[in-house]
Amino acid sequence: MMKENLWNNIKQLKKESPLVHSITNYVVMNNTANALLAAGASPIMAHAHSEMEDMMTICQALVVNIGTLDEYWVTAMKKAVHQAQQLEKPWILDPVGAGATPYRDEVLAELLQLNPTIIRGNASEIMALAKHNSTPTKGVDSSAKSNEAVLAAKFLVEKYHCTVCISGATDIILDQDKEIHLFNGHELMSKITGMGCTATALVAAFSAVIKDKVEAVTSAMAYLGVVGELAAKESKGPGSLQMNILDQLYAISEKAFNSTLNLEIKRG
């Protein structure tokens, strides 16, 4: 992967405008849809059992985010995932609140068996996914740091043949051959609900248009991280930050992107 590819990938996303199906949580649906639109992708959100296969047929990628899961929605997730696999389309798992309750962990264990193309979570969630007996997470917040979860991420990569993104102050993206560390973003982003869910949706959008999955994830995380960092500079708090992030996702220039981007290629 070359750093120089990232801006081209952002341009390609806007050009191809992939249709992303998100089975996600109620809290973030509006933000997520707006972030996808601002980035140039097209969002669809649906969950009726009767249309999960058909919806997946017309979409290019799938987000499965368990934030406000229940029995009906979990069945919808599985139906959509099966169809995604059948059609060889990428599906991205966002294990919101992994480790918070036994029910979440059971559902996640089942979803992992369906081999997600990519997993994006914070350090606590990635550690909970890899090892069910670890220290319990504090709800949907992450009290752990990204580098503490690298071993857990490597375990998931090995076992489920997927790409993993640990998001946090440093985003770490890795598969068997590659490892990228990304230093963009701003701490005020953690004061907006659903920033992680937005990241996952963007990961799905890029995974629909970029073949190399580490490159797709890196493009998404770099895009959101740079945008968030620039937006934070002109924001007085989380309210204006949320607005400025959407504006920047839509309007960011190549020059602003490349001069702010801060990443390190550790492997590959």
Place this chain on the structure above:
Amino acid sequence: MMKENLWNNIKQLKKESPLVHSITNYVVMNNTANALLAAGASPIMAHAHSEMEDMMTICQALVVNIGTLDEYWVTAMKKAVHQAQQLEKPWILDPVGAGATPYRDEVLAELLQLNPTIIRGNASEIMALAKHNSTPTKGVDSSAKSNEAVLAAKFLVEKYHCTVCISGATDIILDQDKEIHLFNGHELMSKITGMGCTATALVAAFSAVIKDKVEAVTSAMAYLGVVGELAAKESKGPGSLQMNILDQLYAISEKAFNSTLNLEIKRG
């Protein structure tokens, strides 16, 4: 209908503040409620089977938006529609994603049998509603232009005795006797999720206070189109546009409205 009526209708909406019951999709509920409030109406959102008839009894108009439909919600929609019909209150159909999946089309066929007072959709959706074998829509986006859907809209008007609004760069509002073309709005509005759903909610609010349905729909679409156009001028992207639209719905002056309004009465 006279162009001069439109501002009076906006004033009347703010004065009467009708209670609008929206059975709508999860993605847009917050925006829709905020748009109704900013415009001067009162929103209610509910879906429990046990209260659909009672809720409809205290409301003046009903929105049925199938964006995130499922079996439970479809039953709620039918219950509310039956009560609306019983009480001769207007109900507005927003056929989100018509043509995207067979399930949506089945549900829409059933809802059409219940004679919506008004249908508001984009060109692709209106064409899918009128002719199930047309080219499939690209999800919830419209790739077609409003004028391509006029024949489909006329078919719906004829068959279901309703008023139809095709929204897009040009909004076309028609029934058997009248046809209005409206040229307000801004392309950046398509980068905010749920602008169409907001339009439908405003259509419902005006249909509760204005007897002539073409005039009610035109008032709503002109209000949102003018507001969006003015708001876009002071916005840097979709984030600030969303904020500015709510501010303008609340604060727009008669002078700004009338000097921006751009419509053509084709018939009636």
Place this chain on the structure above:
Amino acid sequence: MMKENLWNNIKQLKKESPLVHSITNYVVMNNTANALLAAGASPIMAHAHSEMEDMMTICQALVVNIGTLDEYWVTAMKKAVHQAQQLEKPWILDPVGAGATPYRDEVLAELLQLNPTIIRGNASEIMALAKHNSTPTKGVDSSAKSNEAVLAAKFLVEKYHCTVCISGATDIILDQDKEIHLFNGHELMSKITGMGCTATALVAAFSAVIKDKVEAVTSAMAYLGVVGELAAKESKGPGSLQMNILDQLYAISEKAFNSTLNLEIKRG
């Protein structure tokens, strides 16, 4: 209670960052989560029957908001409430739309039997809760004024041994011994959906860190009222107000808070 305590309580909230479980309505989930984050608390939203007890175990307070209730969600509410009681954690009832339909009133009657720690509603809702045969409310809006509901609130305090907050132009907070009147806020706040729900979520957050419940409620209502009043001064309408409220919840200074605070201790 001392006025001087309030700012310290706000600081304590930010320091302790309690985890608040909200079983709330779809319309306001995003706002509520963002308000909790901006205030310094941590939000969780979940409703699956299989995890209600476990979720309540890791949270410090519970919001039960019936805005978009249905049968499944009501069962989830009861499960969470039972666990909150078992663990002696505060649970806050937000009786959205009390009096609007018989179904709501039945559910509220059942929830009242489970002894909410605190009830927060507008005047119409508090009156509907106390006396089922009163004048019906106009949906979720309040047409009544706070002081008209004081007798109803006193009845609820007496019967259910809870603290009650009637919110409105004047917020009235009372239990058996104390009564506080709070005069902050701005009428533009009523043009944003879910301001009451946000108030309830903040009440829950403070109730997790402040032992005296009248003081906890007063801290929450004063915080939101002062923030809303300051935010309204720099807002052009409800769109910018919503953004500015989140920014101010995050950034308000002690000086700005104390010089704007306007309350009267009537009893206690």
